[in-house]
Amino acid sequence: MVKFTINGKAHSFDGDPAMPLLWYLRDELAMTGTKYGCGMALCGACTVHLDGQAVRSCVTPVSAAGGKKITTIEGVDAERVGRAVQDAWRKLQVVQCGYCQSGQIMTATALLAANKNPSDADIDAAMSGNICRCGTYVRIRAAIHEAARALT
Amino acid sequence: MADDYSSAIENEPSGIVNVSRRRFVQGLGGLALGVYLAPLMMGRASAATRPGHAGFEPNAFVRIGTDDTVTVIAKHIEMGQGSYTGLATLLAEELDADWSRVRVEGAPADVKRYKNLFLGVQGTGGSTAMANSFEQMRKAGATARAMLVSAAARQWKVSPDSLTVSNGVVHHPASGRQARFGQLAVAAAKLPVPQEVRLKDPKDFTLIGKAGLPRKDNTDKTDGRAVFTQDVKLPGMLVAVVAHPPRFGGTVKSVDASKAKAIPGVVAVVPYSGTAHTFAGVAVLAKNTWVAKKGRDALDVQWDDSHAFKLGSDKILAQYRQAAAKPGLIAHQAGDIDAAFAQPAKLIEADYQFPYLAHAAMEPMNCLVRLQGGRCEVWNGEQFQTVDQATIAHQLGLAPEKVSITQLYAGGSFGRRASPFSDYLSEAVAIAQAAGKQGVHAPIKLVWTREEDTRGGYYRPLFFHRARLALDSAGNLVGWHQHLVGQSILAGTPLEGFGVKSGIDATSVEGAAEPYDIPNRRIELSTPRNITVPVLWFRSVGHTHTAFSTETMIDEAAVAAGKDPVEFRRALLAKHPRHWGVLQLAAEKAGWGTKLAPGAAGEKRGRGIAVHESFNSYVAQVAEVTVKPDGSFKVDRVVCAVDCGLAINPDVVKAQMEGGIGFGLAAALHGAITLKDGVVEQSNFHDYPVLRINEMPAVEVHIVRSAEKPTGVGEPGVPPIAPAVANALFAATGRRIRKLPFGDQLKTA
């Protein structure tokens, strides 16, 4: 039995502990904001936070979440940084198809939680694991700066 | 779009368990009448009679609820290109609606009401969504407005002319009376539909052309609530993860499913057959994706490759080279090409190679189907609704109206979800049928993993171009002879008639040598018939390769003539003011002709330009690059000018240019699908890299002010970027790149 919280709610899981967190969230809990894009930690679409750290849930077994706090896109607005990132995303109209954007927002939130005023180079370094095939990168950069401004 | 999950849905007829009902209303109970441009269906409006949806449904495109909500029905898919926002803008403009109360819902598959007026089928492609809807959606809005005004006039016993409308409220300024749309909806629904309505003078537009109008999908896509095919779950649904044959055209010889079936949670193992255009394979069905994938990975399948395609990219290319050396079919001809090349003062010869490209949308291909009670229900984000409807109906032996399609968001597509053979949808149906024969009757959601998606074919075709240019002694470009070799996208498809004439597929040659005024010109095409790799349109289609050869060769010609590339083009564009307009604008904004700031020690910098028309829009881009001593390089900045006629949503236009540049750069820098003995060598983003944020240049977009009709923006941002960057790399290094992707070519000495 693995116990953890998801967006502040206690959960316990007694299925196959090797199951990736991504599929537990999506298929068992119907929390579908977290997306599948590659299954190999190559695209970032599945990014969630484990105790505030951005992780790729497609390669994170549920067992690795034991005793930890999981935050997903559905709950990221409970924290100030996450809310600021989402606001900035909306203000600058970052989204196109939207499929990658949960992951982008989760990675950006973790970046801003650790680095209040990232440079373009910091952003590129932190965000280069998140693919956006629609090419919204220009606005992602701008929105992260915007969120950083709003948070100061 | 502020529905929440809690409103879901025990009593929803379609039975979706995890998404909100209002997004999935199907079989519109109120029978919206197609009043516009559908003469057979002219008639009176009908009040919406669905419970909970009392209100006003004057036509197929809008519904107004008693709660003031204006629901726009979108006949075009939203795959990121902003169609939902654009369609809603057109309708809301003429309706004088309150933008914050406008929501958008995908239309069901119904060719009578929702066909693309340019394509004749219900579908989205060729960057036509706004252009074909421009009048239709405005008329729909104006008609609804007229009826709301009539309703108010009757109630208040005043003349309709004495009323004004703004922000979803009808006013009678003389008396100060006013009513919201929702208060008038029921009365309006009882009125006859006016046959003639006046549209606004463009100078009175308040939403069309407005900067910063919020996208309609902005909120849902930032909080994880937007629903894609990948996200839909029906009661009892099974997920299908599949094994495909390693080669196109392979079939299943035998399956040992014992290991897969031993995995707890695997419900069934289902071999299914394909067609000439769809995969055969073996599906593992389970309640969750991970179990289904584990089951698939545990399968032991023997494939029959006896009829499969077995050539490699090298062999294909060698064949194309040979074909280019022989005469092809003549696609365009002007002047006397032989005379032009008899004694040229300068001759430029160049060969170009373009690999297969996978669309690699972030949402891999998938499709949910339910076969039940002599019907087939489909949930999908797809570009060709009524083509798919017809294909599936044929496959199942059903009448088309027995196949319903619920249109969802697509997580990108770039052409991949516009499949003339409905390949992945048909595959989902085939699996559901085969499962039914095993006694497994359940909704089936086929999900391709990234690996199936990358190897799934329907690529941008591999192309080879051979070109020669002749300049006279004054440096005038007097001869252009180009031979293109590559597979036809349209030949053999149900859409062949749209674009194949006398053996020439227009999508193979579109944009070649265009639009330059060259007195002697010949464009030839060879279309190999023995190469049967599935190919498809890929964002900007033929322009993906023709713009590259055209715009880099023009650059070469300018250099050979000793002229500035912009000035050189000017003379050849005298009859093409819109090309020249964007070219000039991009050049000016980029500071063309000024010196670039130098790079660090040992770095070389360069600037390159390209202009191209596609889908009736004109785009020019200036790229600035920095090349390091080791030959690696970075695109620092791109300045883009676009003339797409009237810009309905300037912010969406900008976003499409930015995204088009990113998408085009991915292909330019990295994109290549290669075959070895018929087997695709790539599988996921490690070996099929796409653009990442650290490679994305700063982008500046300038929109030409225009009163022309709106034209496409989804695709036209793509073609100029690769040649602009190649020209910039030449300016920096003196080296020409003619083989795509660029990869490490500048690293080799």
Ligand code: FES
């Ligand atoms: S799905 Fe996890 S990184 Fe791509």
Ligand code: FES
């Ligand atoms: S918005 Fe489409 S993949 Fe990022």
